Amino acid sequence: MNIANQCNDCLAITDKASNGNTFTQFTVKVNIGSGYAFYDGTQAPSLPPNYFDLASLMRHEFGHSLGLCHSNAAGLLMFTNLAQGQVYPIDNDAADGDAFIYNPSYNGPGPTGGCIP
Numbered sequence: 001m002n003i004a005n006q007c008n009d010c011l012a013i014t015d016k017a018s019n020g021n022t023f024t025q026f027t028v029k030v031n032i033g034s035g036y037a038f039y040d041g042t043q044a045p046s047l048p049p050n051y052f053d054l055a056s057l058m059r060h061e062f063g064h065s066l067g068l069c070h071s072n073a074a075g076l077l078m079f080t081n082l083a084q085g086q087v088y089p090i091d092n093d094a095a096d097g098d099a100f101i102y103n104p105s106y107n108g109p110g111p112t113g114g115c116i117p
């Protein structure tokens, strides 16, 4: 399987299966065949500037699996492109989106720079 052909040289892709409004399965595929360098935090104490943080990438893809789509604000976890050498924590935007989708008693804002399906 060539992930690069499926997502135009993306770092990763999340496939979701659903039954109505309920997600029943998701699969995260990381593109290791296009020369991207990934860093998992075990090689050295700090993230090299030319590497992508694998944990951040997985947080981003798990956000998709929860139903979040891409944010329009650079620097947020759910922005379209993660930058090399950057660590992306779960930010307020992603947390607001998660609460907006899954917590029926949540009365706070939705994702400020992001979106939900």
Ligand SMILES: [Zn+2]
Residues within 6 Å of the ligand: 060, 064, 070, 079, 080
């Ligand atoms: Zn994405």
